[in-house]
Amino acid sequence: MTNKKIVVLGVGNILLKDEGIGVRVVQAMEKMDLPDGVELIDGGTAGFDLLYPVQEADKLIVVDAIEASSEPGDIFKFTPQDVKLKSKEKVSLHEIEILEVLKMAENLGKCPETVIFGIQPKEIDLGLELTSELQEKIPRVIELVLEEIGKLKSKIKSEDYRIKD
Secondary structure, three states: OOOOOEEEEEEOOOOEHHHHHHHHHHHHHOOEOOOOOEEEEEEEOOHHHHHHHHHHOOEEEEEEEOOOOOOOOOEEEEOHHHOOOOOOOOOOHHHHHHHHHHHHHHHOOOOOEEEEEEEOOOOOOOEOOOOHHHHOOHHHHHHHHHHHHHHHOOOOOHHHOOEOO
16 A cells, blocks of 8 residues: 555645645645655646646545635535536636546546545635635644545554654
C-alpha cells in the first residue's frame, strides 16, 4: 500500500477571499514533511488541465470551497458519487469542472478513488486573504487530509507529520 500515489488537490480562486481555501490548504501543507508518494497540487481554477494529474493518482483528495448553505467554516467530506447536481443548484464553476474532470477520467478508464473536503465560505469577494473563520479552519482541514493519507499509508498517524525546518 505504501507505493500508492496520493494526490492532494487544492482548487479555488485565491483572488476571491474564501474561494481560495483549497489552494491555501495545499500551500500550508507544502511546509510539511510528507511521505513519499504524496503529491500536492495547486489546481487553482485549472479545470480540465487537471485531467492528467487526476489520472496519474491512485487516491485523490480534493479540497475546495462549497456552497452548502451552512455556517462559514463548516467542513464536509463526500465522494463524487455523493453529489447529484441539479441544474438550478448553486455551486462554483470549478466544483462542476472537477466533477466533470473525474467523470472524463472515469470514461477514459483511469479515475482514482476520490474524497472531497468542502468548506463553506463566508465571503467570496475580491481580496487575497481568507476570512478569519476560514483561516482558523486550515489546521483542521489539514488534519482531515492527513487522516485520509494515513488510510493508504499504513502505520502513519497525522501526528507523525512535521513542519519542515
